Amino acid sequence: MSGILTPDSGKCQVNGLTPWEHRRRHVQSIGVVFGQRSQLWWDVPVADSFLLLRDIYRLDNATYRQSLEELTSLLQLEELLQTPARQLSLGQRMRCEIAASLLHRPEILFLDEPTIGLDAVSKIAVREYIKRINKERGTTVILTTHDMQDIEALTERIIFIGKGRILQDGSLSDLKKYCSPWKTLTVEYSGGDLAFDSENAFLPGLALQSAVPGRAVFSVDTKTLSVSQAVSALSQKVEITDLTVTGASAEEMVAALYKEYQV
């Protein structure tokens, strides 16, 4: 879709153009960030790379300066602009890369694994920036990622691709159907003992996973028993001091999807 590769077969239209046939016209209106490669010139300050991009995309000075100001404040680049790219940390570089790809105000932004290798703080920050860019500039963002938290934080529509075909096209909640119905309930309690035998005659749909005095972990089959029913039943037996409910992790959901389609 970015026009870099030519496919063996099939059709694709972006903004009315076929990307690989009209590459130079097409790329004028898209921005691309590859998480694992850098588009900034290595040995010159970031600001110089930006100036070169201004010339490459033929922006007039006023547009360029306005765009640069917006992006500098949005991504907090004030201190980074005069640093050569090779001296930036990965998180700092990623912010500069995103800015570089947006200088020419593209309508579409392609992000290929933008949070890969980033520390937790930078990941959250980058996600925030992407959301704001989408909201404030109305940029369409097409994200490729294996990071489930990226997906949960950013996406409205998910297209699941495998072996050259579209396998699923829907929202995150559609995909969550593939979640297993089991929820894990971790209970810390006092005034009783929940460590009864794992054959579980207590309540169908509630199975004890592990127990030490004062703390028990249960799985709840939400098809038979709702979480609130389980909690109220347990609270009638003991006094609950702390309670955690977790669903199947997003990774498990994706693994289930992969398995279903044998991808």
Added chain:
Amino acid sequence: MKAYAAYFRIRFTAGLQYRAAALAGVVTQFAWGFLSILLFAAFYRTDPASFPMGFSQLASYLWLRQAFLALFASWIFDGEIFSLIQSGSLAYELVRPLDVYAFWYVKNLALRLSRAVLRSFPILTVAALLPAPYGLSLPAGWDSFGLFLSSAVLSFLLVTAYCMLIYIATVYTLSPLGVRMVAVAVTDLLTGGIIPLPFFPDNVLAVLRFTPFAAMQDLPFRLYSGHVAAGEAAPALALQAFWLMALVVLGRAWLNRGLRKATIQGG
């Protein structure tokens, strides 16, 4: 156009920073120059009649070659281009509204020119001060000098176009090593980099004269010293211009085909 000029400027100024490398290069070129002169001097003393050109013409040839090595040597490549082809960062070149051939061409011009600026003056100065016939003599005349300059520009552009072919071959082969090794060995010999072309046997020269190799560095030096008389220069210059156009057209077509079929590896 502005983008290419801006890129040229950036790469040129970056190239000028490498002063230590330039100094090392200058020393190397002096060594080569002196050794070549001594070698040829030994042959000359044995049999001056067998030389196809006068000794001072030869000395000028060798010194000019050393001084402008950065412009005319066929083995000076930009490592960044090879690595971006191999690593797949080629993807970023394709994502810009730029002509990739022109972009790389301009980059190479800047690289070579910045090196030449740093290295040529010391060598030219010292060579000019050496006692005749071992040093750089004055050009054979104003017209010879003018022709030398025109031919040098054409040679410079032609050598760069030739090197583009090596980069383009790498788009197909991924590893540049094999292509480079063969190309560099063959080209350096056939362009007069090891021994000047007039020393080649006549039957070889008869064929070689029409190839792009003969047009790549030999001609400007011989124009300078008058070995090729000013009046006879026109057909040779025309041939240079022809080969320049041919290599550029061929290169562009080859690159476009390669890019269409490119696969970006490494996710």
